[in-house]
Amino acid sequence: MDYITPLIYRKILDTISDIYDRSSKYEDTDLFRFKDVLDSFSEGQLVSKHWAVEELNKLINDSHEECIVIGSWHGLFSHMLAESGFKGKIINIELDKVCNDIARRLKIYDNIIFKLGDGIELFHELNYANKILVCTACEHIDAEELSFTLQQKHENMIVCLQSNNYYEVDSHINCHDTLEDFIKSLPLKNILYSGIKNHKNKYDRFMVIAK
């Protein structure tokens, strides 16, 4: 898989080993984090982030100095974008402090930063000039809030959004039956790319890139 090197796997192994060690000493270290790290670098995650990086790289250029990632989990997308050659600042915004702590341990590139907060609320502070906005976790974000936020976006901003039809997960509050339904839910007129990837006959992942 492009954009994934042995160093990141070394860091993942060190991180999960550390989570295990800490869990034997401190009650507040939850072994669920062990599985969460593995899930965030699973085959499906690598494929969907690789897809986003490949399609975005066809559209972005040196004028795009900054990328904002909402719901960054452990920072996989930002890692792959930096590994693909993006030199601008990549700002990951994540609600969960522990995810950010883990993401900082896994970080390789200096142009990647992690901010704690609600990406929908912080978006307004970052919404200027021609940046890139990425959210591969739209299924976790309220449809109305996402739509309202996107209506405010700077006209030059390129947005790359992913959701899915994987309704079975409780935290998936914004799934869609089809790619067309996902597109209809978004207030975006200038669609530059849209596509579907099936994951192991379990669910479809949808991606929309628009301006």
Ligand SMILES: C[S@@+](CC[C@H](N)C(=O)[O-])C[C@H]1O[C@@H](n2cnc3c(N)ncnc32)[C@H](O)[C@@H]1O
């Ligand atoms: C389970 S993960 C990622 C799932 C998604 N399939 C992906 O590949 O990106 C979703 C992450 O989004 C974060 N999240 C959800 N809503 C958010 C928001 N409004 N702002 C920032 N982070 C958010 C969660 O804390 C979680 O770490």
